[in-house]
Amino acid sequence: MSERISTDVVIIGAGPVGLFAVFELGLLDLKCHLIDILDKPGGQCAELYPEKPIYDIPAYPVIGAQELVDKLQEQIKPFGPIFHYGQQVEKVEKLDDGSFLVGTDAGTEFAAKVVVIAAGGGSFQPKRPPVPGIEGYEGTSVFYSVRKMDAFRDQSIVIVGGGDSALDWTLNLQPIAKRVTLVHRRDDFRGAPHSVDQMRALVAEGKVDLVIGQIAGLEGEGADLSGVVIKKTDGSTVTIPATRMMPFFGLTMKLGPIAQWGLNLTENLIAVDTEKFETSEPGIFAIGDINSYPGKLKLILSGFHEAALMAQAAKRIVDPTKRLVFQYTTSSTSLQKKLGVN
Amino acid sequence: MPKITFVPYRQEEITVEAEIGSTVMETAVRNGIPGIEAECGGACACATCHVYVEDGWYEKVGAPQPMEEDMLDFAWEVKPNSRLSCQMKVTAELDGLVVHVPERQA
Known part of the structure; x- marks a missing residue:
């Protein structure tokens, strides 16, 4: 267990709203750590539609989604936010002194005076193909990622998909597996050309089987998989003996562990007030697409506004005795100093 | 305005008017067609607006672009007449189009 990180604020989610929250909190001298399940900042903007234009960011008639993320990163740089990528927050618990213990699935722990949930549509999770009974095999025979290579040693593995993950694991697991079968719905792969070539070479050498088709069912006993039924393009089915499958x-996007933190939820969204965007637990705020209140619009713009108001309330929690003076970045020398422009 | 008929899985078909220039997905969402989830809002990033184009219409609608074809890899029970409805633009020629909604959007 690593040492607990002490900070003013932990922001869960490094999408556009989480990033801008760093700015608003930073102007009030609050230090932030951000946690995101993805391996990069930007959330949906970066993961789902980096190349797409956005037309409703004030003063930008059009801005690309990734460009928006890059500019936000530039804007918050003076405040030195610290990012923790590839981690999912599993628990948020109140400590005796009123602060919060935030723990991730990677074992990172934080002690934060304020927690800001800016988790958008929830955390990105691998999609479960709707094969009947697949849940029963998950964790034993069906895996969406590789935590320990040894769990795949000497196994008959079926890998389903046509992208980089499917190709990478085909290449990586082939040397230790009993047999690897790659299943894809078409004989065309969207992964890196180099990986495609390597996979094709292994197929040509007879070291990997390539089957063109789609999963139609699973066979096995209890949690132990014995075969994957594949429907081929011509309509015929074939059963591939398999003890492991990776789809x-x-x-x-799934709400995930947030549902277990004891916060009031409204239809899988976190209920907040519209003065501070605070949840039912004082000191925990929710901003952006993840929150719900009367009249809520899921716009990046709305999330920015919510971040500004939240920051004022967060400051009062962190520094209850300090009198808050409202200032403009245009004229305030002290704000400009924080931004490094004066 | 062109009319589009949606056939939800094992439910009565629904015929609605569609605006030229909008997408088939937007038309479905606007009319509350069951089974069109459109999780990503039309960015061709999720494959949850998957439909099957009725026989005879596929040629008129056209084949998917490479980006959509890639995204179809994430859809469930893809058939030769599969399309993502967010990538289908409504035109006057599509008046009378019939699309079937799959059992699941994965």
Whole structure:
């Protein structure tokens, strides 16, 4: 267990709203750590539609989603936010002194005076293909990622998909597996050309089987998989003997562990007030797409506004005795000093 | 305005008017067609607006672009007449189009 990180604020989610929260909190001298399940900042903007234009960011008639993320990163740089990528927050618990213990699935722990949930549509999770009974095999025979290579040693593995994850694991697991079968719905792969070539070479050498088709069912006993039924393009089915399966059907967004933190939820969204965007637990705020209140619009613009108001309330929690003086970045020398422009 | 008929899985078909220039997905969402989830809002990033184009219409609608074809890899029970409805633009020629909604959007 690593040492607990002490900070003013932990922001869960490094999407556009989480990033801008760093700015608003930073103007009030609050230091932030951000946690995101993705391996980069930007959330949906970076993961789902980096190349797409956004037309409703004030003063930008059009801005690319990734460009928006890059500019936000530049804007918050003076405040030195610290990012923790590839981690999911599993627990948020109140400590005796009124602060919060935030723990991730990677074992990182934080002690934060304020927690800001800016988790958008939830965390990105591998999509579960709707094969009947697949849940029963998950964790034993069906895996969406590789935590320990040894769990795949000498196994008959079926890998499903046509992207980089499917190709990478085909290449990486082939040397230790009993047999690897790659299943894809078409004989065309969207992964890196180099990986495609390597996979094709292994197929040509007879070291990997390539089957063109789609999963139709699973066979096995209890949690132990014995075969994957594949429907081929011509309509015929074939059963591939398999003790492990890895499906790669992209990512979807799930609320995840947030549902277990005891916060009031409204239809899978976190209920907040519209003065501070605070949840039912004082000291925990929710901003951006993840929150719900009367009249809520899921716009990046709205999330920015919510971040500004939240920051004022967060400051009062962190520094209850300090009198807050409202200032403009245009004229305040002290704000400009924080921004490094004066 | 062109009319589009949606056939939800094992439910009565629904015929609605569609605006030229909008997408088939937007038309479905606007009319509350069951089974079109459109999780990503039309960015061709999620494959949850998957439909099957009725026989005879596929040629008129056209084949998917490479980006959509890639995204179809994430859809469930893809068939030769599969399309993502967010990538289908409504035109006057599509008046009378019939699309079937799959059992699941994965």
